[in-house]
Amino acid sequence: MPLPSLKRKREAKYVDLTNDDRVARKAPRVNPTPAPPQRYYGDAPDYIPLSQPGSSFLEIDDETGAAEIIDSTQGADEDAYTSYRLYGNLSTKIVGIRYYHGHATVGEYVSINRDRGNRYDTNAIRVDNVMGRQIGHLPRQIAAKLAPYLDSKDLIAEGMLIGNKGEFDWPIDVKLFGTSQSVAQVALMQRMEKDKLPIKTAKQALREKQRRAAQAAKEAAKEAAKNALAQARAQRNGQPWEMSQNPMYANLSMPGEGELGEGESLEDLIGQSVAFNPREMGQVVEKFGVGEEDLAKMPMADCPAALSTQLLPYQRQGLAWMLERESPKLPEARSDDVVQLWKRSGNMYKNIATNYSTSTPPPLASGGILADDMGLGKTIQIISLIVANSTPRTSGLSKATLIVSPLGVMSNWRDQISGHVRKENPLRVLTYHGPGKNEASNLDQYDVVITTYGAISSEFTHMSDKGPNVKRPNKGLFSMHWRRIVLDEGHTVRNSHTKGARAVCGLKADSRWSLTGTPIINNLKDLYSQIKFLGISGGLEDFAVFNSTLIRPLNAGDPNANLLLQALMATICLRRKKDMNFVNLRLPELSSHVLHVKFLPHEKEKYDMFHAEAQGVLRDFQSTTNRSGNATYSHILEVLLRLRQVCNHWKLCQNRLNNLMGLLEKEKVVDLNPENIKALQAMLQLKIESQEECSVCLDTLHEPVITACGHTFDYPCIEQVIQQQHKCPLCRAEIKDTATLVSPAAELGEDTSEVEIDPDAPSSKIQALIKVLTAQGQAPGTKTVVFSQWTSFLDLIEPQLQRHNIKYARIDGKMNSAKRDLALDALNRDPSCTVMLASLNVCSVGLNLVAANQVILADSWWAPAIEDQAVDRVYRLGQTRPTTVWRLVMEDSIEDRVLETQKRKRTLMTTAFREKSKRKDEERRERLADLEKLIR
Numbered sequence: 001m002p003l004p005s006l007k008r009k010r011e012a013k014y015v016d017l018t019n020d021d022r023v024a025r026k027a028p029r030v031n032p033t034p035a036p037p038q039r040y041y042g043d044a045p046d047y048i049p050l051s052q053p054g055s056s057f058l059e060i061d062d063e064t065g066a067a068e069i070i071d072s073t074q075g076a077d078e079d080a081y082t083s084y085r086l087y088g089n090l091s092t093k094i095v096g097i098r099y100y101h102g103h104a105t106v107g108e109y110v111s112i113n114r115d116r117g118n119r120y121d122t123n124a125i126r127v128d129n130v131m132g133r134q135i136g137h138l139p140r141q142i143a144a145k146l147a148p149y150l151d152s153k154d155l156i157a158e159g160m161l162i163g164n165k166g167e168f169d170w171p172i173d174v175k176l177f178g179t180s181q182s183v184a185q186v187a188l189m190q191r192m193e194k195d196k197l198p199i200k201t202a203k204q205a206l207r208e209k210q211r212r213a214a215q216a217a218k219e220a221a222k223e224a225a226k227n228a229l230a231q232a233r234a235q236r237n238g239q240p241w242e243m244s245q246n247p248m249y250a251n252l253s254m255p256g257e258g259e260l261g262e263g264e265s266l267e268d269l270i271g272q273s274v275a276f277n278p279r280e281m282g283q284v285v286e287k288f289g290v291g292e293e294d295l296a297k298m299p300m301a302d303c304p305a306a307l308s309t310q311l312l313p314y315q316r317q318g319l320a321w322m323l324e325r326e327s328p329k330l331p332e333a334r335s336d337d338v339v340q341l342w343k344r345s346g347n348m349y350k351n352i353a354t355n356y357s358t359s360t361p362p363p364l365a366s367g368g369i370l371a372d373d374m375g376l377g378k379t380i381q382i383i384s385l386i387v388a389n390s391t392p393r394t395s396g397l398s399k400a401t402l403i404v405s406p407l408g409v410m411s412n413w414r415d416q417i418s419g420h421v422r423k424e425n426p427l428r429v430l431t432y433h434g435p436g437k438n439e440a441s442n443l444d445q446y447d448v449v450i451t452t453y454g455a456i457s458s459e460f461t462h463m464s465d466k467g468p469n470v471k472r473p474n475k476g477l478f479s480m481h482w483r484r485i486v487l488d489e490g491h492t493v494r495n496s497h498t499k500g501a502r503a504v505c506g507l508k509a510d511s512r513w514s515l516t517g518t519p520i521i522n523n524l525k526d527l528y529s530q531i532k533f534l535g536i537s538g539g540l541e542d543f544a545v546f547n548s549t550l551i552r553p554l555n556a557g558d559p560n561a562n563l564l565l566q567a568l569m570a571t572i573c574l575r576r577k578k579d580m581n582f583v584n585l586r587l588p589e590l591s592s593h594v595l596h597v598k599f600l601p602h603e604k605e606k607y608d609m610f611h612a613e614a615q616g617v618l619r620d621f622q623s624t625t626n627r628s629g630n631a632t633y634s635h636i637l638e639v640l641l642r643l644r645q646v647c648n649h650w651k652l653c654q655n656r657l658n659n660l661m662g663l664l665e666k667e668k669v670v671d672l673n674p675e676n677i678k679a680l681q682a683m684l685q686l687k688i689e690s691q692e693e694c695s696v697c698l699d700t701l702h703e704p705v706i707t708a709c710g711h712t713f714d715y716p717c718i719e720q721v722i723q724q725q726h727k728c729p730l731c732r733a734e735i736k737d738t739a740t741l742v743s744p745a746a747e748l749g750e751d752t753s754e755v756e757i758d759p760d761a762p763s764s765k766i767q768a769l770i771k772v773l774t775a776q777g778q779a780p781g782t783k784t785v786v787f788s789q790w791t792s793f794l795d796l797i798e799p800q801l802q803r804h805n806i807k808y809a810r811i812d813g814k815m816n817s818a819k820r821d822l823a824l825d826a827l828n829r830d831p832s833c834t835v836m837l838a839s840l841n842v843c844s845v846g847l848n849l850v851a852a853n854q855v856i857l858a859d860s861w862w863a864p865a866i867e868d869q870a871v872d873r874v875y876r877l878g879q880t881r882p883t884t885v886w887r888l889v890m891e892d893s894i895e896d897r898v899l900e901t902q903k904r905k906r907t908l909m910t911t912a913f914r915e916k917s918k919r920k921d922e923e924r925r926e927r928l929a930d931l932e933k934l935i936r
Helices: 008-010 062-066 078-083 140-151 182-194 200-236 241-245 265-271 292-296 313-325 378-388 407-420 434-445 454-465 499-506 525-536 543-555 559-572 601-623 628-648 655-669 674-688 714-727 765-773 791-803 818-831 863-874 894-908 920-935
Strands: 085-095 109-114 124-126 134-137 155-161 168-176 271-275 344-346 348-351 368-370 401-405 429-431 448-452 481-488 510-517 590-597 705-706 712-714 784-788 807-813 831-839 854-855 883-890
Touching: 085 182, 085 200, 109 140, 124 140, 124 241, 124 559, 134 168, 140 434, 140 499, 155 499, 155 807, 168 182, 182 200, 313 368, 313 378, 368 378, 368 525, 378 481, 378 510, 401 407, 401 454, 407 429, 407 448, 407 705, 407 818, 448 454, 454 499, 499 525, 499 765, 510 525, 525 543, 525 559, 525 894, 543 559, 590 765, 601 628, 628 674, 628 765, 628 894, 674 705, 712 714, 765 791, 765 883, 784 791, 791 807, 791 831, 807 818, 818 831, 854 863, 883 894
Parallel strands: 368 510, 401 448, 401 481, 429 448, 481 510, 590 883, 784 831, 784 854, 807 831, 854 883
Antiparallel strands: 085 134, 085 168, 109 124, 109 155, 124 134, 155 168, 271 590, 344 348, 705 712
């Protein structure tokens, strides 16, 4: 076959893998990103997924489309990108630069990608600019060394241009990153040294790590000696060791013997309690770029005439900010302004994150992140934006706003729009869910369409199943070009690989908004998903670039990276907090109390029995040499659960798990009969409550499911594994398909245990709860929300409320949206309904419960943020009465130590920009240490 002409060759692109510019044709580019490595740990603890027998996880109802499904064809392993450490810098050059047209400048980040489709060199490594345009490739000799490491994912390469472009080559510095796991690190360093690849940085880090470990051992020995002396002194003084270490007890005057007295007043109960304000216990304030002083000076917009509610000053500032962000403008010439990280110099635009420069005005994202604290009125600010600016940015397109929300708060959006917009000119609102989908062909006739993440994911699934080149549908959510898209609880799509995240990114819109009080929950990967949804340009939409320019430098403590992040957040994110002086919510006083309750004698006997069992199980586990005994670890979690449940009521304790774990030890895989499914669901609940992680992605369980072999994973992770190998990654048991997975029994893994209810046998904690509700001196019209994580405990409370003629409503995960709306209506409108029984897990997000002015936390949750969110359902904008929070704690029990664990979690909470860098076994050791403290 004759070679094409020189002109034809240049159009086809060249690959010159040497330094002498010999020309060879290049095959079409293929996706350079390899499949994620299989990071499964055979000795990891049991993890269990939940679903119904004989049915697919995705076929249960409309909302199951929201399952976080990772496409098996997707590439980059983001855990590797963020957890790998720098090994060394390789100074080399880019060659073949005459044959490529990608633009780049000195100091710019460039991506290093394997070019497996190159027919002339199987080791070819191409170099692209941040926009994906090729600028050249690495020399053949360098590529031959690096290619095996890149293919196996043992190394990740990132590049930066360090000199001016020459006629034939271009100087580049290539950073090589590898595993941070100690044993694998040593082996990798030996291989790299043999291949003459740079490992200087890794050697220095290893020596420093060994020095710190030696120093830590010395400090630990000193601390152990100090604690032993303190313990001996405490015991001589007759004081329990744990109380001497717990500052909560410092000024605690213990109530007298016996249970709380009859007919006590509210003042008496307060006198027996301990003042407690968890929000003052070391919680770190996030730094989102703009300080309080600058926020206070922001301009205000006029309150829209169509709005029937007068906006507060800070809400008018929020409206002005959003209106400006919907019509962003690039910096003026001769200006030092930075807009979405773009800076202008003459006719050139430079991205200060990636250093990418272009003479063509770059596109700007319209929208941003409204990250106000819970209760500051993000909803009404969005409603004001809708009525103030409904004109499409492009003429002829729809003026409809699409609001995507969790199922439980759809009605809240509808009610808030109705309540805040003038009746004479109402917005046309469609609830696109269930029967509302029948209006799909007329979506452009509405001002607002409210839907769920599940509905969007479901329609996206149908589109993606038809292939990558499918045309846009004629009806439905993806048929529209929306005026704007609003994601309520936007952190729901924090995993950019999930189907929900990819679905919202696939929608067309003029402007995009994300509403979330927590744009960063676990680490900066959460923020990357928001950046991708908003459509920020300049290269940060590529995770490898985002990681190289932000995550990695921040991990390394680079102050410039912190400034860069603040600049980014300042331009796309507005964050105000309740305690900022200019916000001035004028909320009434909030008082919090811990009320210690004494066990009745028979309750104390049962508690001591479970406590002794827990200590025995822990000793057995610690003495076990084979750490693959996952059932033993599950036993620890199970006895902890029972310890916490017996603090509420002895009826909550179940023996189901013991039987299941014994069966799993014998059979390894159980039949999915109804009894075993319930037991698996109970075991999964243990993992959820204990904040266990998925052993595939090493992240918190967001979509937990359990296998018949008793292992728990996030659904998207195990689905991908099943597609690839049909085996459990922990025990290698066969998994035919996702229909064999067991999903949670109720929403968010909520407890669904059934208990035998005896109205004549309340627990001491229930008696204390009733005494708070019936105490003399309550403010007239007081309404109370009682939160518990166990719906079975709510079942036990109900007959006691009935006995005392207390009318109540209830919300939990087993109720549909219509029943939830009725319960909320009863609390809001019925003066005789004075109590709301609420599932902590379900009601901690999205609901407005300001009709109540008292909160009772019946049990303590592992994660303090969940409880804070629950209290904020009551103590928020719109609350007009002083609010009281009661936390019921059984005296001298595990609940005291749970509070201490919460305090430590708050104190150790790092900035919003923290990254996970610990190995799984290190985190697991810390978790076991926590469990040991709880059981002591």
